[in-house]
Amino acid sequence: EAGVAQSPRYKIIEKRQSVAFWCNPISGHATLYWYQQILGQGPKLLIQFQNNGVVDDSQLPKDRFSAERLKGVDSTLKIQPAKLEDSAVYLCASSRIGELFFGEGSRLTVL
């Protein structure tokens, strides 16, 4: 089965610019997650979707981050405007009961 697809793999932007990341989960997986992984740290959950509804966005900086999951399949994570501290790898994952499957991540560098 195809894995979780993410794009772009790498993105370099200047602060105050905007960026968007795309994720296509494994077919049939209802739950989708976006994690932020800062260098040297473990992944931190930003937002969790169940189908196209938000389950948990308590750690999403809503003044600059937004995410949507249209039709309960693909998802987009947007950052606008970006700050230096947003430099990280953004990991998308989807799950069936008891196991998360991760994409390769989108590495963001904010200059």
Place this chain on the structure above:
Amino acid sequence: AQSVTQPDIHITVSEGASLELRCNYSYGATPYLFWYVQSPGQGLQLLLKYFSGDTLVQGIKGFEAEFKRSQSSFNLRKPSVHWSDAAEYFCAVGAVIFGNEKLTFGTGTRLTIIP
């Protein structure tokens, strides 16, 4: 809320030597426990998981982990490491809250293998 502690930030092991990576968790009920591995520039790959039953679980690549409820630990072991095992290892604790799965990661242990 659940939490995970990985006390070792970096471990160096000789190739062929045994390995143990430590993980302690905090959760009020019986947790789901996971070990993931992340190679440079890659996403996270599941090594093994514990839900219930036998407290010694076998995973891929020759890894195993033992759940010890009395110590709130889920340490990862491998009897003989290979150079390809060099990577970052993350322990995670999962819970189902109001029907939704929550996964919390530790800060990771970076494993270096020396010849």
